[in-house]
Amino acid sequence: AIKLPLTYFSMVALVGLPACKETNQPTNQPTNKQQSSIMSEEAELSREQRKEEGKRKKRQRIQESGGVRPRNGGSTSTSPSKKNRPKKQKNNHGNSHASPLSSSSSKHRFGRVMENVPCRNKPRYSTISIALPGSVLVNCQTKELRTLLVGQIARAATIYHVDEIIVFDDKLGNNSNIDNDNHGGRGWRDFKKQQRHQRSADKEKEGETLADGNKEDHPRKEEEQEERKHIHPRSNPQEFMARLLQYCECPQYLRRSFFPMHPDLQFVGLLAPVDAPHHVRADDHCKYREGVVLPKTSSKGNSLVNCGIRNRPVEIDRKISPGVRCTVQIDLSVYKKPGLIHGTVVSPSAPREDNGTYWGFTTRLASSIHDVFEGCPYPEGYDLKIGTSERGDKSVEDKSFGIKDTFEHSLIVFGGVAGIEECVDADETMKISGSQSKTLFDMWLNTCPFQGSRTIRTEEAVMISLAKLSPFLIKAARDKPLEDSEEEEEQAVEFSDDSPSDESSEDDGSDSDESAH
Numbered sequence: 077a078i079k080l081p082l083t084y085f086s087m088v089a090l091v092g093l094p095a096c097k098e099t100n101q102p103t104n105q106p107t108n109k110q111q112s113s114i115m116s117e118e119a120e121l122s123r124e125q126r127k128e129e130g131k132r133k134k135r136q137r138i139q140e141s142g143g144v145r146p147r148n149g150g151s152t153s154t155s156p157s158k159k160n161r162p163k164k165q166k167n168n169h170g171n172s173h174a175s176p177l178s179s180s181s182s183k184h185r186f187g188r189v190m191e192n193v194p195c196r197n198k199p200r201y202s203t204i205s206i207a208l209p210g211s212v213l214v215n216c217q218t219k220e221l222r223t224l225l226v227g228q229i230a231r232a233a234t235i236y237h238v239d240e241i242i243v244f245d246d247k248l249g250n251n252s253n254i255d256n257d258n259h260g261g262r263g264w265r266d267f268k269k270q271q272r273h274q275r276s277a278d279k280e281k282e283g284e285t286l287a288d289g290n291k292e293d294h295p296r297k298e299e300e301q302e303e304r305k306h307i308h309p310r311s312n313p314q315e316f317m318a319r320l321l322q323y324c325e326c327p328q329y330l331r332r333s334f335f336p337m338h339p340d341l342q343f344v345g346l347l348a349p350v351d352a353p354h355h356v357r358a359d360d361h362c363k364y365r366e367g368v369v370l371p372k373t374s375s376k377g378n379s380l381v382n383c384g385i386r387n388r389p390v391e392i393d394r395k396i397s398p399g400v401r402c403t404v405q406i407d408l409s410v411y412k413k414p415g416l417i418h419g420t421v422v423s424p425s426a427p428r429e430d431n432g433t434y435w436g437f438t439t440r441l442a443s444s445i446h447d448v449f450e451g452c453p454y455p456e457g458y459d460l461k462i463g464t465s466e467r468g469d470k471s472v473e474d475k476s477f478g479i480k481d482t483f484e485h486s487l488i489v490f491g492g493v494a495g496i497e498e499c500v501d502a503d504e505t506m507k508i509s510g511s512q513s514k515t516l517f518d519m520w521l522n523t524c525p526f527q528g529s530r531t532i533r534t535e536e537a538v539m540i541s542l543a544k545l546s547p548f549l550i551k552a553a554r555d556k557p558l559e560d561s562e563e564e565e566e567q568a569v570e571f572s573d574d575s576p577s578d579e580s581s582e583d584d585g586s587d588s589d590e591s592a593h
Contacts, residue, residue: 154335193353196432203239203485205458209246209450209492209499210314212534220343226317227347228535230324233446234350236542237434243318244442246492247502314441316340326353329384330401331370354435358386361411364403364427371398374416381419446505448489460486461517463496464541468522469514472544479552486549489517490537577581
């Protein structure tokens with residue numbers, strides 16, 4: 077009885093079978109979960125050790141390289157020491173470690189808009205006017221293209237300091253409403269509207285069974301329909317161009333006051349802004365500003381003007397009827413002071429005559445090319461008239477080209493699709509033929525000789541001609557007003573007298589006579 081359990085246990089030990097379940101002693105072998113947790117702990121320890129080892133080696137390389145982080149892949153042989161390294165140049169603010177953005181912004185302003193338009197800082201008394209026909213818009217297929225064409229002309233006029241744009245009728249294009257043509261942008265829509273109106277009118281005629289009293293209302297309905305049709309009358313090409321040119325020239329904060337909703341302004345969102353000097357921002361401290369007179373008045377009875385300054389109207393030195401656009405001169409010191417701003421109403425040409433600041437252009441409509449010359453707003457008229465044509469007898473590319481005489485008011489005339497000669501032929505008030513058109517001008521120029529295209533569009537001719545003539549116009553422009561120049565001539569005549577002056581003596585005169593003999 078005693079030997080059996082011993083034999084059994086000895087056999088279990090030899091065979092390797094598991095022990096009896098009755099023994100509650102725990103086994104020393106780990107489970108699967110314990111093994112996975114042990115492996116993860118070892119991996120984390122090895123990862124941390126590798127990180128610490130990498131940091132230690134990095135610190136060691138930095139110390140060996142003289143306190144500078146090496147950039148050559150860890151090798152310290154080519155890295156200079158701290159003593160041998162060249163010192164960085166300090167910027168204006170004294171910061172040796174300046175960011176590349178701050179250092180680049182101090183040197184140049186690439187990709188940024190100019191804060192101030194370049195100014196010549198010299199009075200300019202001369203003016204430049206251009207004249208072009210409105211029929212150039214007829215070739216555009218849609219209203220979007222017509223709007224973009226006018227925007228190109230406005231941009232070119234602003235870039236080259238044009239003071240007046242004249243839009244004349246060349247009597248060649250179709251002067252009907254450009255939007256009602258079959259090729260116009262809204263021709264198909266208008267055609268459909270007419271069909272609907274015609275159908276409604278036919279139905280009313282078929283159902284005329286009303287009493288005599290009710291029949292009297294039909295003429296009233298027809299009149300109302302006619303009035304509805306003419307609520308937004310379509311414009312001819314000249315009016316369309318003039319309206320959009322005025323819109324481009326007007327500062328943004330004044331457009332709502334001067335330009336109500338109109339079909340011609342449907343696509344003005346496509347226009348590139350001219351961004352002229354008088355298109356000031358709300359926070360700009362400018363000497364001159366454009367504004368509109370408000371219906372309010374100050375305590376002194378003077379008018380208040382909205383000049384685009386946020387929540388601060390300007391009190392001017394007089395009372396003007398509301399809704400009038402005016403140029404206001406403001407002292408720069410009042411911008412920093414709280415309270416009401418005081419200004420003085422000046423002429424629109426005051427900025428130009430003060431320091432040469434370009435102050436936009438005016439737009440004038442002319443019924444014909446003859447009216448371009450007769451309707452000149454300057455009392456002296458245009459003293460330099462230039463006609464552009466591909467058949468010009470002079471070229472800007474000639475070495476001998478130049479404007480000999482000085483001028484005060486210049487005029488550059490551009491023709492339409494057929495040129496200036498056809499415009500003169502179509503104008504019945506002109507006493508000359510188209511072949512004699514060059515007699516109207518002081519200079520008959522070909523501004524783009526050896527052109528690569530058969531035709532040059534009018535908007536292209538405006539940009540090309542202004543770009544080539546601008547240097548010559550600047551040199552020949554009169555720097556002083558006409559009155560001052562006349563006074564100087566009179567003074568020169570006074571001093572050119574042969575009689576001796578008070579400073580001279582008779583002895584000097586006798587000596588000079590003897591020396592002459």
